[in-house]
Amino acid sequence: MSRTDRGRETVERARALVPAGEVLLGQHGVFLAERAPRPGCFRRPRALRWERRTLGSWLTLPVLGAARLYGVTWNPVEALVESITEREPKGKKKPGEPFHGGWDSMAGHLARAVTPRTKNSTAVLMQVTDRRVQVVYVSQARFLTGRAGAAEVGWGTDLRNVTWIRDRSDVAGGDHEVGFADGSWCSVHFGGQGWSRMSDVFPVRLTHLDPVLVPVPVPG
Incomplete structure (x- = not known):
C-alpha cells in the first residue's frame, strides 16, 4: 500500500468517527508544537487500549525509550523524572508563549x-464539526499486519469553548495556538499538506500580530 493510499484510508476511517447528525468542517493530523511543554507519562491518556502490540512495535520499544530518555534533556535522571511525574508547566505565562493553564485546564486536556x-x-x-472539536486516534498497525487496526474518539469539547485560533507560522509553519473559554491556550502543530486551511474552519482566527483574546468574567 502506497503512502498516499495509507493517508487516504486513515482520513476516511477518521471521518467515520464524526457523530451522526454533525457536519465535518475540517480535520487534520495534529501534534504538540515543538516548543510546547509535554505532559508527563501518567497525564497522557491510554488510547486504543484493546489493540494488541505488533512485532514491529515491540522491536522499536528500546529505540523509542532511549530517544525519550536522552532527547528531553542531557541529564537522563531528570528526563526520567519529568517523563513519569505529573508536573505542572513551569513559570508565569504571558501572550506569545506556547502554553497557558494547568494540565486540568481545557488547553491542558488538549495537550x-x-x-x-x-x-x-x-x-x-x-476534527472540527459544526458542533464540536475532537481528537481522534487511528491505528497504523494495518500497514504492518494487513488487518485494519482500531480507531476511536478521544477528547472533545463543544465548539463554543474554543474562543480563538492563532496562526503562529512566524515560529514554525503549521504551528497554531488554540484558545479556550477558560482563558487557557495550547500550541499545536498541523503537519503535512493543507495545514494552512485547517484554521479556516474555526469561528475566530487571529494572526501572530493580533493580541490573545482573554475572556472577561461575567458578574454574578
Missing part, C-alpha cells in the same frame, strides 16, 4: 489528548 499512550503507531487527528 494530553494529542500525546496519547498507544501500543502501536497511531495517527492523531483533530
Whole structure:
C-alpha cells in the first residue's frame, strides 16, 4: 500500500468517527508544537487500549525509550523524572508563549489528548464539526499486519469553548495556538499538506500580530 493510499484510508476511517447528525468542517493530523511543554507519562491518556502490540512495535520499544530518555534533556535522571511525574508547566505565562493553564485546564486536556499512550503507531487527528472539536486516534498497525487496526474518539469539547485560533507560522509553519473559554491556550502543530486551511474552519482566527483574546468574567 502506497503512502498516499495509507493517508487516504486513515482520513476516511477518521471521518467515520464524526457523530451522526454533525457536519465535518475540517480535520487534520495534529501534534504538540515543538516548543510546547509535554505532559508527563501518567497525564497522557491510554488510547486504543484493546489493540494488541505488533512485532514491529515491540522491536522499536528500546529505540523509542532511549530517544525519550536522552532527547528531553542531557541529564537522563531528570528526563526520567519529568517523563513519569505529573508536573505542572513551569513559570508565569504571558501572550506569545506556547502554553497557558494547568494540565486540568481545557488547553491542558488538549495537550494530553494529542500525546496519547498507544501500543502501536497511531495517527492523531483533530476534527472540527459544526458542533464540536475532537481528537481522534487511528491505528497504523494495518500497514504492518494487513488487518485494519482500531480507531476511536478521544477528547472533545463543544465548539463554543474554543474562543480563538492563532496562526503562529512566524515560529514554525503549521504551528497554531488554540484558545479556550477558560482563558487557557495550547500550541499545536498541523503537519503535512493543507495545514494552512485547517484554521479556516474555526469561528475566530487571529494572526501572530493580533493580541490573545482573554475572556472577561461575567458578574454574578
